[in-house]
Amino acid sequence: MSIELEDIIKPENIVYKKTPVLTDNVMHYCPGCLHGVVHKIIAEVIEEMGIQDKTIGVSPVGCSVLAYNYLDIDWAEAAHGRAPALATGISRLHPEKYVFTYQGDGDLASIGCGEIMHACNRGENIVVIFINNAIYGMTGGQMAPTTLLGQVTATTPYGRDAKLNGFPLRITELIAQLDGTCYVTRQTVHTPAAVRKAKAAIRKAFENTKKDKGTSFVEIVSTCNSGWKLDPIQANKWMVENMFPKYPLGDMKDI
Amino acid sequence: MAKFRGAIVVDKEKCKGCGLCVAACPAKVLDLAKEVNGKGYHYSQMVNPEACIGCASCGLVCPDAVITVYKINVQ
Ligand SMILES: Cc1ncc(C[n+]2csc(CCOP(=O)(O)OP(=O)(O)O)c2C)c(N)n1
Ligand code: SF4
Numbered sequence: 670m671s672i673e674l675e676d677i678i679k680p681e682n683i684v685y686k687k688t689p690v691l692t693d694n695v696m697h698y699c700p701g702c703l704h705g706v707v708h709k710i711i712a713e714v715i716e717e718m719g720i721q722d723k724t725i726g727v728s729p730v731g732c733s734v735l736a737y738n739y740l741d742i743d744w745a746e747a748a749h750g751r752a753p754a755l756a757t758g759i760s761r762l763h764p765e766k767y768v769f770t771y772q773g774d775g776d777l778a779s780i781g782c783g784e785i786m787h788a789c790n791r792g793e794n795i796v797v798i799f800i801n802n803a804i805y806g807m808t809g810g811q812m813a814p815t816t817l818l819g820q821v822t823a824t825t826p827y828g829r830d831a832k833l834n835g836f837p838l839r840i841t842e843l844i845a846q847l848d849g850t851c852y853v854t855r856q857t858v859h860t861p862a863a864v865r866k867a868k869a870a871i872r873k874a875f876e877n878t879k880k881d882k883g884t885s886f887v888e889i890v891s892t893c894n895s896g897w898k899l900d901p902i903q904a905n906k907w908m909v910e911n912m913f914p915k916y917p918l919g920d921m922k923d924i
Numbered sequence: 925m926a927k928f929r930g931a932i933v934v935d936k937e938k939c940k941g942c943g944l945c946v947a948a949c950p951a952k953v954l955d956l957a958k959e960v961n962g963k964g965y966h967y968s969q970m971v972n973p974e975a976c977i978g979c980a981s982c983g984l985v986c987p988d989a990v991i992t993v994y995k996i997n998v999q
């Protein structure tokens with residue numbers, strides 16, 4: 670018996686499709702940018718937990734500044750680096766809501782370094798999604814605190830030099846030391862298995878909010894193929910070879 | 925003989941031709957089209973549909989959530 674495509678492509682045979690928590694807007698991200706994958710798994714978690722009307726996101730300044738166009742939930746847009754402060758206010762006023770920030774490495778580890786430290790130290794009952802692509806993507810690929818030694822960016826044209834530019838900041842390791850955090854993990858999303866793991870981590874983080882456990886911090890080691898000047902597949906490979914040794918994956922804290 | 929048959933549908937006009945799904949497919953089902961969509965991207969398509977096992981690897985890695993995956997048991 671030969672099976673035709675029409676026999677397979679039927680609504681009852683769907684095993685994977687776009688979650689309705691994602692809007693139909695076309696994302697503005699560059700082709701292959703992993704911001705989109707992270708948006709998608711956050712949206713899937715929100716759908717699966719049935720908390721679409723109880724979730725409030727705080728978007729950053731950075732390429733994901735327009736995240737509010739892509740997840741059909743309530744949002745606030747913070748000034749650069751100030752998402753944790755805004756999330757603090759929102760979650761204290763609405764303790765029944767699921768409040769999360771979505772921040773890049775420039776936003777969180779550079780201009781917003783003080784904000785995130787104190788929010789995590791206070792143990793605000795929020796989720797932080799931290800997208801570490803080792804660069805300022807939005808503004809054209811300048812050095813970020815997380816930029817690797819030797820990495821060429823618009824502001825380190827000869828590669829990041831520790832003497833001149835300091836060392837790559839493993840801010841997630843620092844945050845794991847803070848007593849306000851209950852769950853601190855580093856994930857990625859470049860393979861199907863990694864996507865599943867990262868989604869499970871985000872799910873755990875949102876479950877922690879329900880249990881009022883404090884701050885859950887999920888770093889996603891990510892890419893910026895435009896800023897890195899690589900194609901999307903090469904960018905994923907570069908991330909594996911260069912980012913993972915400096916930013917090893919796994920849980921740092923889970924209490 | 926394969927236990928499962930799968931198929932995918934790409935929202936052609938929304939695909940950005942990044943190729944991540946092509947790289948993620950374990951059965952070499954996908955490739956980017958020679959033609960481009962309205963935005964000028966070489967969209968992803970099945971070039972070897974009989975090999976699809978409906979594993980959804982392509983869908984999982986697609987940053988733009990434009991892949992729908994179908995799967996049937998053919999035992
Ligand atoms: C107060 C202020 N300072 C500087 C900027 C310029 N600026 C916009 S985005 C950005 C950094 C973005 O990098 P990151 O947070 O890593 O996000 P990505 O684009 O890489 O996802 C900077 C410095 C700004 N918009 N506002
Ligand atoms: S500039 Fe970089 S981070 Fe921004 S959308 Fe493009 S690839 Fe993604």
Ligand code: SF4
Nearest residue numbers: 949976977979980982
């Ligand atoms: S469902 Fe699996 S086998 Fe089919 S195209 Fe996608 S990745 Fe390939």
Ligand code: SF4
Nearest residue numbers: 939940942943945986
């Ligand atoms: S991963 Fe998605 S956007 Fe990229 S080529 Fe495949 S279908 Fe198109």
Ligand SMILES: [Mg+2]
Nearest residue numbers: 773774804806
């Ligand atoms: Mg960045």
